[in-house]
Amino acid sequence: MKILKLIFKNTLRHKLRTVLTIFGISIAVIAFGILRTVVTAWYSSVSAASANRLIVRQSVSFIFPLPYSYLEKITQVPGVKDVTFANWFGGTYIDKNNFFARLAVNADNYFDVYKEFVVPKDQLETFKKERNSCVIGSDIAKKYNIKLGDVMTLDGDIYPGRWEFVVRGIYQPKFKSTDAMQMFFHWSYLDETMKKEMPGRAGDVGWYVVLINDPLQSASISDQIDALFKNSSAETKTETEAAFQQGFIQSSSAIITSMNFISFVIIGIIMLVLGNTMIMSARERTREYAVLKTLGFSGKHLAGIILGESLLISILGGGVGLLFTYPIIKGFSQFIPKGIFPVFEIEPITVVLACSSAIIIGIVASLFPIQRALSTKIVDGIRFTG
Amino acid sequence: MSGIIQVKNVSKSYWRDSIETSVLHDISLDIKEGEFTALMGPSGSGKTTLLNLISGIDKPSKGEIIINGADISKLSESALAKWRSTNIGFVFQFYNLIPVLTAFENVELPILLTKLSKAERKQHVETALNIVGLNDRMDHYPKQLSGGQEQRVAIARAIVTDPVILVADEPTGDLDKHSADEILLLMERLNKEFNKTIVMVTHDPHAASKAHVIRHLEKGDLIQETV
Structure with missing residues (x-):
């Protein structure tokens, strides 16, 4: 001192x-x-990835789709609690610089699997009922001043055309690390349009998200899922959500x-x-x-x-x-x-x-x-x- | 009766670039308690080296140095540092005050290492500064003082621990005549009034004349002792 x-x-x-x-x-x-x-x-x-979620994707590359028919088989694998799926839509909202994820999802249970996207119950019910509706993150709503009932128009690139969605839900992020800049709409709406306009692309799912009961079983469940589709035209690669995210970052x-x-x-x-x-x-x-x-x-x-x-x-x-x-x-x-x-x-x-x-x-x-x-x-x- | 400072057959050599230079050769001397000694000699005669050995800031190559009964040539570095803090007061030619500290803080430095309370330290510092006549300058920084005043602060720092021995290396070497006389007067006073044993290295015969004993060195040998 x-x-x-x-x-x-x-x-x-x-x-x-x-x-x-x-x-x-x-x-x-x-x-x-x-x-x-x-x-x-x-x-x-x-770090935001959940330990009890697995991602099932095409084994060759993430960009190749999987058949919708896999859903039922995956659901029956022991240890699987729920299965949902999504497609990357891409597209442009007003301007190419307005980047945020736009996903076509299974509206029935996507928000049951992703509980960190908190959608008010009444909004979720309305969303599920309307096939051309969407749910957006609170940051999107704030950034583009979008309110419930507004229509968002996307110019499709992977899925060509003008796509209009009515905003029926605005989710709040549950955690600080939860992305509040995503847009979700009905996969069925996308699929129906594809059936009409591009039948060859109908029934395609980008990836499946598998909710499991016990994270310790993730390796064996992954092996079982991949074994189901071995030697098929669309073999799968199943991994934890963290490993899946890590794969993106690897690039x-x-x-x-x-x-x-x-x-x-x-x-x-x-x-x-x-x-x-x-x-x-x-x-x-x-x-x-x-x-x-x-x-x-x-x-x-x-x-x-x-x-x-x-x-x-x-x-x-x-x-x-x-x-x-x-x-x-x-x-x-x-x-x-x-x-x-x-x-x-x-x-x-x-x-x-x-x-x-x-x-x-x-x-x-x-x-x-x-x-x-x-x-x-x-x-x-x-x-x-x- | 043995002196308070006993130098017994001391030699000192330095190694510079693998060349040994002998600075002191088999020196022996006794300095009595209360004695004022001047060490004189030409440059390179070994007088500062002898002063450094006596004050415990250097160690002899051979021989013994016994101060107040203790052989300091056998002490470890840390023991020697502790010994110096209580037994020796140093006065340097260029004062060597710490420029960022006030006169008070400079004088306080040696007693920071003691167990004295803040109030006791203050009292010691004020007493020391009073002895050297600078109690009105205690808040001044070294650059705000004259050379003579700086040297008086250095003397206050040397005596604040009340050491038995004061060693001074050319204490008037950097001062004008008036300031030098003041410093010499102060040293005489410390010797007479406070019974400090003083060993002073000087080139100046006038400064040396204040001493009781003048010891002359030449080329590392003690050649003459004048009482």
Whole structure:
């Protein structure tokens, strides 16, 4: 406690240098925070995945459909509680830049399987009854100012034509990580149109979603489902929802890995910035450290003074950086389309990483100056002229 | 009667780039308690090295240094640091005050390591600054003081722990004549009134004339003792 004042005064000895170092650390922490937030946002769909849901898709590729007739066979597999399905519709809503997922789903039970999409009971009942109705996420409603009863028109691309849907439900996300930027409508409505206009594409299902009783049984249930359709024209690949989401992310894995790597390179840069400052400070004070030693200060005291100064700067830099990261991330989230990252905010793990990095950097940056201060003999230190 | 400082057959060599340089050769001397000693000699004669050995900031290559009955040449670095904090007061040629600390805080530094309470530390610091005549400048930073005043603060820092021995390396070397005289007067007072044993390295015959004993060194040998 007694040497805290000395640590504080030493820190402010070269105010401009200290402020610039703190500023440099803050900038690096902000960059670290943004990169980590992007990485965690990227993985948020995986972390939001339910453990008791399996996805059944075409084994060759996700883009190839499965026959509707698989539904009944999958439902009969032991351990399966419920089965629903969906098709990726694609299309454009007003403008190509308006990106959000549009899915044709089994209206009867889709929201029973996905309980995180909370649709008011009366709205859900109305939706189920009207074949050209849809349910949208609250973020879509908010962003495009859509109310119940409004008509949403989509220009189809995978399924050509103009498609009109009456909004009969607006769901609220149950969890923070739940995507509130999705649109769901009746698969049967899509299928009926296909039967009329493109009969070859009727009866196609994009993927099945299997709700199981026991997540521990997921591997054996997956094997049983895939075995049902082995050697058929449309073999299946069944996996957990998390693995399915992970598969999507894999395609961007090089970018994410680079971001991860860069975020830790930034930590290295901070270490060099602070290390440089501390080495300069310790070098300038070689004589003072020698004087303190003559006055009876031990190596432990000197180490405490240098470490304290290094920690003070790194923690201040880290703190200021984190403080500014929050509004910056909030600002970023306004410009990032909601459909891309359902959750774009600083995760606790990012804060923990930034704080612990600041502390570790403070310690590491002080090691060389401490070693130098302790190993310099008093007589050499007193003669030191810089 | 043995002196408070006993230097027995001390030699000191330094190694620089694998070349051994002998600085002191088999020096022996006794300094009595309350004695004011001046070490004189040309540059490179070994007087500062001898002062460093006596004050425990360097160790002899050979021989013993016994201060107040304790052989300090055998103490570990940490024990020596503790010993210095209670037994030795240092006065340097260039004052060596910490620029970011006030006069009060600079003087307080050595006693920060003691168990004294804040009030007791304040009392000690004020007493030391009063002795050197700077109790009206205790909130001044070193850059706000003259050279003579800085050296007086350094002397206050040296005496604040009430050490038995004061060592001074060219304490007037960086001062004008008036300030130098003030410092010498102060050192004489510390010696006479407070019975401090003083060992002072100096080139200046006028400064040395204030000492009881002048010891001359040349090329690492003690060649003459003038009382």
